Amino acid sequence: MSSTTSTSAGLTALQVMQDAPVIPVIVLNDVAHAVPMARALVAGGVRMLEVTLRTPQALACIEAIAREVPEAVVGAGTVRSRADAQSAARAGARFAVSPGYTSAVGQACRDVGLALLPGVATGSEIMMAQEDGFTELKFFPAMQAGGPGMLKAWSGPFFDVRFCPTGGVSLQNAAEFLALPNVVCVGGSWLVPADAMAAGDWARITQLAADTAALRK
Numbered sequence: 001m002s003s004t005t006s007t008s009a010g011l012t013a014l015q016v017m018q019d020a021p022v023i024p025v026i027v028l029n030d031v032a033h034a035v036p037m038a039r040a041l042v043a044g045g046v047r048m049l050e051v052t053l054r055t056p057q058a059l060a061c062i063e064a065i066a067r068e069v070p071e072a073v074v075g076a077g078t079v080r081s082r083a084d085a086q087s088a089a090r091a092g093a094r095f096a097v098s099p100g101y102t103s104a105v106g107q108a109c110r111d112v113g114l115a116l117l118p119g120v121a122t123g124s125e126i127m128m129a130q131e132d133g134f135t136e137l138k139f140f141p142a143m144q145a146g147g148p149g150m151l152k153a154w155s156g157p158f159f160d161v162r163f164c165p166t167g168g169v170s171l172q173n174a175a176e177f178l179a180l181p182n183v184v185c186v187g188g189s190w191l192v193p194a195d196a197m198a199a200g201d202w203a204r205i206t207q208l209a210a211d212t213a214a215l216r217k
């Protein structure tokens with residue numbers, strides 16, 4: 001495999017991570033919510049949007065955002081197989097996030113031109129992802145697997161790896177993660193609460209995005 005995370009589309013995992021202090025993890029159950037939700041996040045200063053492949057509507061939502069919200073960069077989350085990577089790319093996703101790492105998923109994302117943020121929770125998984133050329137990784141589930149202390153411990157042996165901790169991260173603890181030198185951004189679902197989405201409360205989502213975007217890396 002190649003030695004960088006660059007893709008043929010030119011977007012890299014590092015660019016995805018550096019755009020804002022947060023990558024929102026989004027679960028969409030209704031295609032009608034996709035475009036107003038994406039516009040609400042963009043209005044709050046958050047453009048890199050991870051739509052998880054966890055609902056039957058997810059691919060249609062990615063398609064709608066890619067088509068109608070050019071200011072956003074839509075990616076697919078929960079990518080666990082070659083088929084997931086292929087359908088995400090077909091739908092218009094520009095990056096992928098996976099909850100764990102396999103070489104098959106890494107290669108599939110390269111094949112379809114998706115920048116990949118692979119999920120890791122152990123040293124062995126970091127080493128496998130690094131062997132395949134990935135140096136920007138998602139630490140998942142971050143709080144449950146050791147939190148900021150784990151990232152501090154990894155900064156020794158894995159001095160050349162940068163992380164996006166996700167899982168149990170919130171507006172309250174995000175700053176503690178962002179203060180670490182090996183953290184580029186955080187990920188989390190708190191920007192898009194299910195009740196705000198169901199109520200069409202886009203102003204609340206914009207406010208949550210703005211509050212998070214204001215955190216300094």
Ligand code: 3PG
Pocket residue numbers: 025140166167168169187188189190
């Ligand atoms: C996930 O994949 O569910 C994310 O890591 C979100 O975790 P969170 O809901 O704790 O932010």
